[in-house]
Amino acid sequence: MSTVAKTKCDIALFGAQGDLALRKLFPALYQLDKANLLAPQLRILGLARSPIDQENFLETVRIHLRKFTPTSEIDETVLARFLSRLFYFRIDFTDSTAYQALHQKLSETDNPLICYFATPAAIYGEICKNLHNAGSINKQTRIVLEKPIGYDLASSKTINDAVAKYFTEEQVYRIDHYLGKETVQNLIALRFANSLFGSQWDHNHIDHIEITVAETIGIEHRWGYFDRAGQLRDMVQNHLLQLLCLIAMDPPNDLSADSIRDEKVKVLKALKPIDTHSLNHHVIRGQYCAGSVQGEPVPGYLDESDSQNAQSCTETFVAIKAQICNWRWANVPFYLRTGKRMAEKLSQIIIHFKRPPHYIFAPEQRDIVENKLIIRLQPDEGISLQVLTKDQGLEKGMRLKPGPLKLNFSDTFHTQRIPDAYERLFLEVMQGSQYLFVRRDEIEYAWVWCDQIINGWLSQNARPQKYPAGSWGPISSIAMITLDGKSWHEDSV
Numbered sequence: 186m187s188t189v190a191k192t193k194c195d196i197a198l199f200g201a202q203g204d205l206a207l208r209k210l211f212p213a214l215y216q217l218d219k220a221n222l223l224a225p226q227l228r229i230l231g232l233a234r235s236p237i238d239q240e241n242f243l244e245t246v247r248i249h250l251r252k253f254t255p256t257s258e259i260d261e262t263v264l265a266r267f268l269s270r271l272f273y274f275r276i277d278f279t280d281s282t283a284y285q286a287l288h289q290k291l292s293e294t295d296n297p298l299i300c301y302f303a304t305p306a307a308i309y310g311e312i313c314k315n316l317h318n319a320g321s322i323n324k325q326t327r328i329v330l331e332k333p334i335g336y337d338l339a340s341s342k343t344i345n346d347a348v349a350k351y352f353t354e355e356q357v358y359r360i361d362h363y364l365g366k367e368t369v370q371n372l373i374a375l376r377f378a379n380s381l382f383g384s385q386w387d388h389n390h391i392d393h394i395e396i397t398v399a400e401t402i403g404i405e406h407r408w409g410y411f412d413r414a415g416q417l418r419d420m421v422q423n424h425l426l427q428l429l430c431l432i433a434m435d436p437p438n439d440l441s442a443d444s445i446r447d448e449k450v451k452v453l454k455a456l457k458p459i460d461t462h463s464l465n466h467h468v469i470r471g472q473y474c475a476g477s478v479q480g481e482p483v484p485g486y487l488d489e490s491d492s493q494n495a496q497s498c499t500e501t502f503v504a505i506k507a508q509i510c511n512w513r514w515a516n517v518p519f520y521l522r523t524g525k526r527m528a529e530k531l532s533q534i535i536i537h538f539k540r541p542p543h544y545i546f547a548p549e550q551r552d553i554v555e556n557k558l559i560i561r562l563q564p565d566e567g568i569s570l571q572v573l574t575k576d577q578g579l580e581k582g583m584r585l586k587p588g589p590l591k592l593n594f595s596d597t598f599h600t601q602r603i604p605d606a607y608e609r610l611f612l613e614v615m616q617g618s619q620y621l622f623v624r625r626d627e628i629e630y631a632w633v634w635c636d637q638i639i640n641g642w643l644s645q646n647a648r649p650q651k652y653p654a655g656s657w658g659p660i661s662s663i664a665m666i667t668l669d670g671k672s673w674h675e676d677s678v
């Protein structure tokens with residue numbers, strides 16, 4: 186794990202004119218510069234094929250930085266310093282003849298090189314080969330790969346194999362930006378620094394676990410990518426399974442990358458396969474239709490399509506009842522739910538503890554006797570433990586009342602802004618620390634589990650269930666959990 190220090194390096198950003206680069210990566214690098222965490226000599230090479238010059242490039246980055254960084258966080262001196270680190274280099278990544286000129290540019294310094302691939306994963310292998318043939322790679326070079334890596338297990342292996350011809354696993358940093366979120370890292374602190382929870386974290390004490398990652402945004406300009414992927418590949422295969430791993434894994438021996446990743450892999454291997462028999466009971470697949478999100482009317486998924494695939498069966502919502510077949514989690518269901526155009530932007534994990542073994546209070550209050558640990562990842566990051574107390578007042582007798590023991594991060598640590606995930610991830614790559622990145626076997630075991638669900642859907646050839654934009658998903662996702670005598674938690678922390 187890193188300590189914060191300025192590391193000498195150059196960053197080559199492949200796909201520097203793309204959505205991710207302009208919306209997330211340049212703003213994150215700017216924040217690191219502002220926090221004085223970039224080495225003075227660090228250069229950032231923006232690589233793209235658009236026929237623009239250095240001046241246009243800087244202007245595009247400047248405009249997007251202002252758009253995606255709160256005005257109060259823009260410091261004109263830092264902005265000027267940051268822009269002076271940026272160089273535009275026009276190149277088609279699949280044109281092998283263009284890499285000698287790039288090599289010349291990269292050789293202007295002997296700084297270790299970080300290559301960040303913010304491009305479609307299908308060309309990662311080709312970029313690696315071209316960099317290698319031009320002599321631009323050495324043992325110090327690190328590469329950062331964006332998700333999703335592949336479309337299924339087979340394509341993921343092809344990409345990983347192509348990259349592995351030129352880079353060792355220690356040089357490869359596979360991004361899952363959820364691992365860079367402060368609150369997600371906090372799961373490790375919460376679980377392994379507090380013996381209170383450590384001793385309660387198993388099937389003896391936990392009844393079930395919910396993981397919700399709900400978004401209010403639709404697909405908009407990413408339709409071309411998303412329609413091929415769908416919510417299972419876009420969100421479950423990576424972010425939700427990573428969250429599940431961090432919640433379910435056994436304590437790692439230490440905080441080294443491989444200790445943590447070894448434990449996560451054990452969880453992925455223990456996931457109960459969802460075969461065609463259990464598919465309809467354990468997986469709900471939805472697609473939003475027109476509705477309204479936070480008071481604004483919005484079109485349905487198919488209406489956003491530009492007629493590219495007006496009959497598309499791609500899912501924009503998935504709910505899954507997952508089970509982990511190991512000693513710790515025997516018979517503890519994990520309910521996962523994620524969707525676009527839902528009622529709120531909300532990512533949270535709820536741990537529902539078991540009720541006391543012997544009940545002594547008024548019979549009509551039986552239903553409220555449950556402790557819940559609510560871990561709010563975004564927005565309003567915080568942790569809240571619902572406990573039962575006696576309701577105050579002489580007339581109340583021994584009546585129970587649920588109330589929160591609450592830790593709201595922005596109130597408690599109000600002097601600090603919560604850094605964006607990509608800031609943390611850039612810092613870790615610069616420091617050479619892989620603990621927040623995903624190892625090849627993790628990706629592949631996650632695909633094994635997801636592929637079975639996708640293949641089940643294909644064999645059934647069924648359409649996803651409709652849900653109105655601005656709702657919590659198809660009714661059947663509520664029925665799925667209600668049939669088990671439980672309900673989704675949608676209240677605020």
Ligand SMILES: NC(=O)C1=CN([C@@H]2O[C@H](COP(=O)(O)OP(=O)(O)OC[C@H]3O[C@@H](n4cnc5c(N)ncnc54)[C@H](OP(=O)(O)O)[C@@H]3O)[C@@H](O)[C@H]2O)C=CC1
Pocket residue numbers: 199200201202203204205206232233234235276277278279302303304305306308331332333
């Ligand atoms: N956007 C997001 O929120 C997220 C994106 N990702 C991942 O990040 C990566 C980038 O995504 P995103 O920024 O959205 O995609 P974009 O399509 O917006 O950007 C990709 C960029 O790569 C460029 N590119 C593609 N092929 C070539 C080529 N042969 N030569 C030169 N440039 C090329 C494109 O150039 P051109 O415009 O000329 O085609 C484009 O600028 C993907 O792997 C995606 O899955 C992951 C999580 C979130």
Ligand SMILES: O=C1O[C@H](COP(=O)(O)O)[C@@H](O)[C@H](O)[C@H]1O
Pocket residue numbers: 400419420
């Ligand atoms: O990786 C992705 O994540 C975003 C959601 O990220 P968040 O940090 O805003 O929660 C999602 O919108 C996108 O479709 C997906 O590719």
